[in-house]
């Protein structure tokens with residue numbers, strides 16, 4: 001008898017339910033993920049986003065995976081905040097290349113009030129081009145979030161990174177609770193939330209269950225859920241720990257399972273394949289799309305890590321019959337999201 005597949009949005013997932021999803025036979029998991037995906041999203045459409053580092057390196061946080069931390073010996077040079085016009089030029093190029101969303105990232109613990117005017121001008125300029133705006137600037141006070149919301153920022157990215165239990169092994173300079181506080185400030189300001197994390201940091205399956213559970217039980221699911229595969233960078237804590245241990249790399253099938261479980265538990269969210277795609281085979285990416293991933297970063301560079309490049313993506317899309325999403329998701333979708 002066919003199993004009835006629930007496609008509605010819930011925020012009361014238990015860890016046991018999520019662990020059971022991870023444990024499903026792969027074909028059953030994929031079938032459920034596809035069913036949920038097709039109930040809410042156009043199949044064969046993938047959103048294209050472009051990411052630009054507007055202020056690189058010299059970050060006082062100690063995220064163990066990040067080459068931009070002052071704690072990392074990665075050779076990344078610290079820069080100042082980019083000039084507004086230079087950012088807008090890059091946004092225009094991204095739009096010409098087909099991007100629907102322009103994401104701007106600054107390696108800060110939190111933005112300084114003196115930087116806010118330039119940030120606001122960037123938001124206004126990119127929105128004026130008809131693109132969605134997303135920023136990731138570190139922790140936000142309620143007042144800063146409010147200013148960004150009033151400026152029309154569409155999305156704010158702030159990742160929980162991993163499970164609450166594993167979190168302290170990866171970052172010590174700010175707590176899991178502080179991450180949730182910033183997410184709350186972003187929500188209160190009426191900005192859509194982009195929040196996900198990284199797998200392949202040496203965590204266990206139980207941590208991946210805890211990571212998805214933390215996202216899927218937020219009072220409102222993030223509108224975007226980036227799922228990254230760790231890119232081990234020499235000089236970072238995790239890069240040095242894992243780079244020479246090939247077995248530590250996340251197993252492709254386990255990565256696809258994580259994407260599928262994110263899709264099933266957060267049916268309305270855009271699930272984004274983020275870092276780690278450069279080293280991912282085409283077949284694995286195809287499985288991720290089948291599992292419900294419907295957003296990618298374009299270009300040949302993320303904040304500092306490499307990415308696949310537009311021509312490789314176009315070739316893969318052509319092979320798979322995947323189309324770039326034509327219109328952005330409705331802006332300011334908070335009210336309608338659930």
Ligand code: SF4
Nearest residue numbers: 059061063066069107
């Ligand atoms: S991930 Fe962000 S907050 Fe953490 S060290 Fe890197 S730039 Fe700083």
